[in-house]
Amino acid sequence: MTDAIQAPRPDDTNAPDEQKKAHRSETKTRTPVEAKREGPTLDVVKSDERVKVFIRSANQQTGAIGYTEHGERHANTSADGARFILKSLGHDARRCEIAAVAAYLHDMGNVVTREKHAQTGALLAKDILIDLGFPLEEVATMMGAVANHEEDEGGLPVSAVSAAVIIADKSDVHRSRVRNPKSTSFDIHDRVNYAVTASEIKVSRKEKLITLELSVDTEVSPIMEYFEIFLPRMMLSRRAAEFLHCSFALVINNTRLL
Numbered sequence: 001m002t003d004a005i006q007a008p009r010p011d012d013t014n015a016p017d018e019q020k021k022a023h024r025s026e027t028k029t030r031t032p033v034e035a036k037r038e039g040p041t042l043d044v045v046k047s048d049e050r051v052k053v054f055i056r057s058a059n060q061q062t063g064a065i066g067y068t069e070h071g072e073r074h075a076n077t078s079a080d081g082a083r084f085i086l087k088s089l090g091h092d093a094r095r096c097e098i099a100a101v102a103a104y105l106h107d108m109g110n111v112v113t114r115e116k117h118a119q120t121g122a123l124l125a126k127d128i129l130i131d132l133g134f135p136l137e138e139v140a141t142m143m144g145a146v147a148n149h150e151e152d153e154g155g156l157p158v159s160a161v162s163a164a165v166i167i168a169d170k171s172d173v174h175r176s177r178v179r180n181p182k183s184t185s186f187d188i189h190d191r192v193n194y195a196v197t198a199s200e201i202k203v204s205r206k207e208k209l210i211t212l213e214l215s216v217d218t219e220v221s222p223i224m225e226y227f228e229i230f231l232p233r234m235m236l237s238r239r240a241a242e243f244l245h246c247s248f249a250l251v252i253n254n255t256r257l258l
Ligand SMILES: [Fe+2]
Pocket: 106, 107, 117, 149, 150
């Protein structure tokens, strides 16, 4: 009997198959020629004064009407998540960058109104991105991704970038997003967010599976409450995963629920 050497599968990579979510954006130094060839990056967008002020104001205004944190922390977490998802599935570096930018900007429309913030955000982003030198095709992709991220505004995955933005946004549930200082007056959104002590996206390219893993303190919020407010988000995440030719799994406290 001889040992057979298996030929690598077409989708095998050198990277480990299952990767945990990266918590920090990657940075690299580019030469001016490389920068011109590759196009603007998330770092350029982040340092734009309009982006800084609009996201800061959007966060203040959503706070004033009782929403959880929607500022730079949520923008960065979403950007890291969207980049990580597409990178783990083998998409090219430029598409990963575009996904990170779209995810970073996805809630900026809250600077106008909460209602229809996805659509207004897409229109706000358009002029800024064009000014910063993004090619129109990339701007169009990012507009579609920003405009389609909200489940209660009829959002649907319309591109791989859009699908990654949806999953990254919906998976950012964590106690650090709660702004209400009084736990006695928590509403269900505060309670559910506060109950989540850890959240992590995992991607298995081999199994074509995207998993959201949460640790929930059930003394703060029963799992049922999570489903009460998050089921539509999870359904949209599943559609987004399907767009990326993957299944979607939700694991809470080590038990697979979806
Ligand atoms: Fe949003």
